[in-house]
Amino acid sequence: MLEARRLTRRFGALVANDAVDLAVRAGEAHALLGENGAGKSTLVKMLYGLLQPDAGEVYWRGAPAALPDPRAARALGIGMVFQHFSLFEAMSVAENVALALDVPEPLPRVAERLAAVSRAYGLPLEPGREIWRLSVGERQRVEIVRCLMQDPRLIILDEPTSVLTPQEAEGLFGTLDRLRTEGRAVLYISHKLEEVRRLCEAATILRGGRVVAACDPRAESAASLARMMVGAEVGAARRAEGGDDAGPVRLSVHALSLPPDEPHGVGLQDVSLELRAGEVLGIAGVAGNGQDALFAALSGERIAPAADRIILDGAAVGREDISARRRRGAAFVPEERLGHAAAPRFRLSENALLAGHATEGFAPAGFIRRSRLLGVVDRVTAAFDVRKGPRDPEARALSGGNLQKFVVGREILRGPRLLVVCQPTWGVDAGAAQVIRQAILDLARGGAAVLVISQDLDELLEITDRVAVIFHGRLSAALPTGWTTREEIGLLMGGATPAEAA
Incomplete structure (x- = not known):
């Protein structure tokens, strides 16, 4: 469905992505792993049209794709849930969702669809509530539901469960599993390696802006995935006695x-x-x-x-x-x-x-x-x-x-x-x-x-x-x-x- 070929992005002397190759198939949950600063966010921002590569190409369903901005990415069928929220705090949930729709809809219709989608996905929201009144976990729900309302074919999720409870995360995994049965793809960024092993059947691992490994995370342990990410063994914290x-x-x-x-x-x-x-x-x-x-x-x-x-x-x-x-x-x-x-x-x-x-x-x-x-x-x-x-x-x-x-x-x-x-x-x-x-x-x-x-x-x-x-x-x-x-x-x-x- 999506392929990146030798994508490169520089910020001055810093090479954030260095000839990165990535392929995500229809119906696949694909993990993008790496330590902080490895280049994951830069890569997905290029795939979503927020950044332009200095070199390399993006292919969508086998054809070269121009992604000058997020609107173009959404038009292809690429949706994204960001790690940091992009919400207007003085506006309601429904108003924030309405602003993100490329085809305008009357606000009552948006609120009706939002309520239905949020109930179906187990992420309850009140359409009329202002964003500033919401907890961080509830704001994350808004971001996820707003993306799902765009009916994407590929969903990029950047740390989507970082503020969700285990029960909420399991609900989200169930939703993603259903979406995959419809032929949609998921590109999943997370530092919670056990949930990567539960959800994903493929993984690409970045270190220092380069691809250093690709694997099936289900065949790996959390420890071996962490070792590939950081290039060294990662042990548990030594708990104080008593x-x-x-x-x-x-x-x-x-x-x-x-x-x-x-x-x-x-x-x-x-x-x-x-x-x-x-x-x-x-x-x-x-x-x-x-x-x-x-x-x-x-x-x-x-x-x-x-x-x-x-x-x-x-x-x-x-x-x-x-x-x-x-x-x-x-x-x-x-x-x-x-x-x-x-x-x-x-x-x-x-x-x-x-x-x-x-x-x-x-x-x-x-x-x-x-x-x-x-x-x-x-x-x-x-x-x-x-x-x-x-x-x-x-x-x-x-x-x-x-x-x-x-x-x-x-x-x-x-x-x-x-x-x-x-x-x-x-x-x-x-x-x-x-x-x-x-x-x-x-x-x-x-x-x-x-x-x-x-x-x-x-x-x-x-x-x-x-x-x-x-x-x-x-x-x-x-x-x-x-x-x-x-x-x-x-x-x-x-x-x-x-x-x-x-």
Whole structure:
């Protein structure tokens, strides 16, 4: 169906794709694998008409294809779901979908079709709801449904399950399986190698912009796929021993309730938890069940009703803002890296200034010490293997995984006593995920308390000492990770009581 022959794309001195060959057949799910910065996104942007190759050709159904822009790609039957969202936040779901349609339709008709398609694919959406009111997981659903409404013959999916629960991901896989039986093709980018093995029967692997291997992922293990991607063995994170030997309580939350910050949102209802020094506590849950409100309350982006609702190292901080909590040794990594954790058009050094101006002495007497900021960029780059071109690029110039490594590394290298991190390995490759998870475990081993909010159950089971589940703004009691299973956590995520889950 689609063939790329020796596609090459340069950005100055950087060769992002070097004579890449790729063939995707009708009815096939084809994985495109590689570590962060390997050239995957550049390749698919050329296939979708967003970038033009410097050399090479694209063939569609055996004939040369000109792809000057995405509209031309869609006209052929190529659809794409991007890793980073491209949505207008002030507009509704239906309005965003209507804007993407090449043949205009009346908005009521769009809303009707959208509701039907979203129900059929198990990705429920409210057509009239504004994008800014949606969780990250719900925004991902909008992107997927918007693509499917274009009736594509080839669907390019860039990390589509990174913010979906296992149940939602299985629903998506079922949809993709049905589409393949209709003769459609899927080009699938993911760092979740087990789901690649479950979904795909072919894989092309990039490293450094070149094709280094092609295989049937069903005949490989996740470890062998990771080895082909990074060129070396990728081991599991070495988990710290012992929640039972954890230190004193570092963070406690007492009966914290917060109203939703918008009419369709989810607030917090009587949330309580304790987190000790040296411990990693995981918070699981389906997207949109109050994770945003919990993170905002812990970080100081939302103020608690009373100071003593949140206690940090013995101090009542519920009424303090984020800078005051940072001065007490707390660090925070929000879910959305581009826009929340980092300003896209600011350089990495400027983003370091935004995050650390209150605590790191970057601007004594009001004068910014640029050399110190660049030193932070260099240290994070070295410690977390952040792949980038210039020394201090804009945040938006980094691939998603490399920006995630920078954001997490920026906070961890501060040596905080408390780290609250949301979706720590969203969209990063196996090697980078291991680096981030190991850094979290090492931080806890050094005496910090770490709270991890994640929809990746494998991640939570790998690195946490205890895990709790948030559902409709209520937090379950935390269970020792070694005594629970994916099935029990999944039932709690679906609203079962602890007795029913057991």
